[in-house]
Amino acid sequence: MAFVGKASTDRFWNEHMETLDGEALWQLEEERLRWQVQWVWERSPFYRQKLSAAGIDPAGLRRADLARLPFTTKEEIRRTQEEHPPLGGHSCVPFSQVVRVHASSGTTGRPTLVGATANDVAMWRELVARCMWAQGVRPGTRAWVALSMGWWIAGISFCEGLQHMGATVLPAGNTELTRTLAVVAQTGVDYMISTPSFALYIARFAQERGIDPASLGVRHMGLGGEPGAGIPEVRRLLEETWGCKVYDCMGTADFCTVIWSECEVQAGMHFLGQGLIIPEVIDPASGKPLDPAPGATGELVYTAIQRECVPLLRFRIGDVVRVEGTGRCDCGRTGWRIRCIGRVDDMFIVQGVNVYPSAVADVVSSFRPRTTGELQIRLPGQGPQVEPPVHILVEHGQTPGDLETLRQELEAALRERLLFRAQVELVPPGTLAAQGSMKRQLVVRGGR
Numbered sequence: 001m002a003f004v005g006k007a008s009t010d011r012f013w014n015e016h017m018e019t020l021d022g023e024a025l026w027q028l029e030e031e032r033l034r035w036q037v038q039w040v041w042e043r044s045p046f047y048r049q050k051l052s053a054a055g056i057d058p059a060g061l062r063r064a065d066l067a068r069l070p071f072t073t074k075e076e077i078r079r080t081q082e083e084h085p086p087l088g089g090h091s092c093v094p095f096s097q098v099v100r101v102h103a104s105s106g107t108t109g110r111p112t113l114v115g116a117t118a119n120d121v122a123m124w125r126e127l128v129a130r131c132m133w134a135q136g137v138r139p140g141t142r143a144w145v146a147l148s149m150g151w152w153i154a155g156i157s158f159c160e161g162l163q164h165m166g167a168t169v170l171p172a173g174n175t176e177l178t179r180t181l182a183v184v185a186q187t188g189v190d191y192m193i194s195t196p197s198f199a200l201y202i203a204r205f206a207q208e209r210g211i212d213p214a215s216l217g218v219r220h221m222g223l224g225g226e227p228g229a230g231i232p233e234v235r236r237l238l239e240e241t242w243g244c245k246v247y248d249c250m251g252t253a254d255f256c257t258v259i260w261s262e263c264e265v266q267a268g269m270h271f272l273g274q275g276l277i278i279p280e281v282i283d284p285a286s287g288k289p290l291d292p293a294p295g296a297t298g299e300l301v302y303t304a305i306q307r308e309c310v311p312l313l314r315f316r317i318g319d320v321v322r323v324e325g326t327g328r329c330d331c332g333r334t335g336w337r338i339r340c341i342g343r344v345d346d347m348f349i350v351q352g353v354n355v356y357p358s359a360v361a362d363v364v365s366s367f368r369p370r371t372t373g374e375l376q377i378r379l380p381g382q383g384p385q386v387e388p389p390v391h392i393l394v395e396h397g398q399t400p401g402d403l404e405t406l407r408q409e410l411e412a413a414l415r416e417r418l419l420f421r422a423q424v425e426l427v428p429p430g431t432l433a434a435q436g437s438m439k440r441q442l443v444v445r446g447g448r
C-alpha cells in the first residue's frame with residue numbers, strides 16, 4: 001500500500017531533493033514561496049493583513065524578498081486561535097478538509113492546535129522518511145516507536161512515516177513498558193525513535209528488572225524533542241547504556257515532527273526539508289538574518305512553502321542553534337548542518353555570560369559515574385538576568401566518593417568551562433530523574 005519499493009542499498013530516500021545544489025534549491029524555493037504567499041493571501045485574513053501592512057505584493061515575490069516578510073510569533077498564533085476558533089485566522093482550508101488535529105499543551109492552559117490536510121500529512125510522511133533513511137532505517141527495519149501516541153504530533157507521525165518507508169512499526173507508546181519489553185524480546189528490534197529522557201527512563205526501567213538494555217538488539221536510535229543526543233556526554237551515556245549508535249534529530253509540531261537529522265557522518269543535523277520549508281537563522285535580539293556559515297549561532301525561523309492547512313511565514317520557533325557545516329557532506333547530502341543549543345526561553349545570563357541548560361548538562365554528565373547526569377537549575381524568577389551563585393541540584397551517583405569534594409569539583413568545572421558561579425546542591429540518585437515523561441525540565445523558575 002504505502003511501501004514504494006525503495007531498495008535498501010539506496011543512499012537516500014529522495015536523492016533529488018536531499019542533494020540539490022544551492023542555485024537549484026534557491027529557484028525551487030522561490031517558486032514555492034510565491035505559491036505559498038499567494039495561498040495565504042487568498043485564504044487567510046490574518047496573513048493578508050500582516051502582508052499588506054508590510055507592503056508585500058505576493059505576485060512579484062522573489063526568494064530574495066524572504067527577509068522582508070514579517071515574522072509570525074507563537075503569541076500571535078495563540079491570540080488568533082482564541083479569536084477564530086478552532087485553528088485560527090492563519091488556517092486556509094475549511095475544517096471539513098482537515099484530516100488530523102494535534103494539540104500542544106500550551107503555556108496558559110489552553111492547548112495550541114495544529115491541523116493538517118491529506119496533502120500536509122503526506123508531506124509529513126515524506127519528511128519523516130528522508131530523516132529516518134539518514135539514520136539507517138530501511139524497508140524491513142523493525143522500528144520501535146517509543147513516543148506518546150496522543151495529541152503530540154510525534155507518535156503517530158513517526159509511525160506513519162516509518163510504515164510509508166516499508167519499516168515494521170512497533171507502536172509501543174510510552175505506557176505499559178513491561179509489555180513493551182516483552183514484545184520487543186519476542187519480535188526483535190533494530191531501531192528505536194524516542195526522546196533522550198524517555199530512552200534513559202526505559203533503560204533504568206529495564207535494568208531494575210534485570211534486563212540489560214544493550215541485550216534488546218537496538219542497533220541505532222533516533223532521539224529528538226529536546227537537546228540531549230547532541231550533547232556529547234549525554235550521547236555517550238545513551239550509546240553506552242543501549243550499546244547502539246545514537247542519531248540526533250529535531251522538528252516542531254508547527255511544521256513537521258522532524259525536519260533535521262544527523263546522517264552516518266554525525267557532524268550535525270542536516271536540514272532535510274528541501275522544497276517544503278525554508279529555514280533561517282536570525283539574531284534573536286535584532287531579528288536580522290545571519291549568514292548560515294559554520295559557527296553562526298542564532299534563533300531558528302521557519303517558513304512553510306508547501307503547506308495547505310496552517311501555513312506559517314517566518315515563524316519564530318524559539319530554538320537556538322549553531323551552524324556546524326554547509327556544502328556537500330561526505331554522505332552526499334547538501335542540507336546545512338546544525339546543533340541545537342537550547343530554547344531562547346531557557347537561556348539565562350549571569351553577569352553578562354549567556355548560559356544554556358544543555359551546556360550545564362554536558363558538564364554535569366562529564367562527572368559520571370560520580371553523578372547520574374540528572375540535574376535541575378533553580379532560577380529565582382522570570383527573565384534572563386540571574387545573580388550568582390546559580391542554584392543547581394545535581395544527582396550524585398551510587399559511588400560518588402567524598403560528596404564535598406564532588407561538589408567543589410562541579411562548581412569549579414562550571415566556573416572554568418561556562419564562566420559562571422554556581423552553588424551546587426547534591427541530592428541522592430532517583431530524586432530528579434523524570435518518571436517516564438517524554439522531556440525533562442532542566443530549569444525551574446520562581447524560587448525554591
Ligand SMILES: [Zn+2]
Binds near residue numbers: 264265266329331332
Ligand atoms: Zn551527511
